[in-house]
Amino acid sequence: MGILSVLLGLVACDNQRIAALEEGVATEADVRQRFGEPEKIWQASDLAGNPFPGAAAEPGARTFEYNRQPEGQVNYMITIGADGKMSALRQVLTPQNFALVLPGMPMEQVRKMLGKPMKITPLPLKQETVYEWRYSDGPNTPRIFRVEFDKDLKVVRTGSVVDERAPGVNGNVS
Known part of the structure; x- marks a missing residue:
């Protein structure tokens, strides 16, 4: 039961973090405050060839990868636009x-x-x-x-x- 409660706690914490961030309003500082340092930061040019690039491929955008593996069941990609505001938050393991x-x-x-x-x-x-x-x-x-x-x-x-x-x-x- 210990691992299960830890996993449920992570999900609950992530849901609270996500609820506190609004696309077009939240800043990079807000994202880092809620999620911490990203596993990886992707530049727009890195993601331009992906099948679902969206906001992540816009000039000047950066996408922060927040990985919940190996025990979690999600990986988040949070895109910060050239204006410094969050333009997308996706759970990509679907x-x-x-x-x-x-x-x-x-x-x-x-x-x-x-x-x-x-x-x-x-x-x-x-x-x-x-x-x-x-x-x-x-x-x-x-x-x-x-x-x-x-x-x-x-x-x-x-x-x-x-x-x-x-x-x-x-x-x-x-």
């Missing part, structure tokens, strides 16, 4: 975004779309690398999204499986 990860896509582009994975597993014999992210497919459906890359760091296949380690799955109690 089935809709996973559907945009296609064979042949470069590893770097997947990383920019979904944020840092919870786990990276090299498979030397297959000459592949697997990235995994935890996410929630509904209120009580913890899952893991997997992307397999070939030796050239291009997507070979993707898939989603039940997160067997999650509390409550297969009788797991923490």
Whole structure:
């Protein structure tokens, strides 16, 4: 139960942080005050080739990545426009975004779309690398999204499986 309560606490804290930020009003300082230092800061030119760039690709924009992996089930991308105000806040670990990860896509582009994975597993014999992210497919459906890359760091296949380690799955109690 300890891990479950920590996870629920993180979700509650994130919801409070998000509720306190309004697009077009909140400043970079407001975002940093609520979320802290980002895992990564992406420039507009970094995200211009993504399937859903939106405000993140506007000149002068920067996108802050707030990663909740490996134990959480979300990754947030918060875009700060050239005017210093928050222009977008997205939770990117969704089935809709996973559907945009296609064979042949470069590893770097997947990383920019979904944020840092919870786990990276090299498979030397297959000459592949697997990235995994935890996410929630509904209120009580913890899952893991997997992307397999070939030796050239291009997507070979993707898939989603039940997160067997999650509390409550297969009788797991923490």
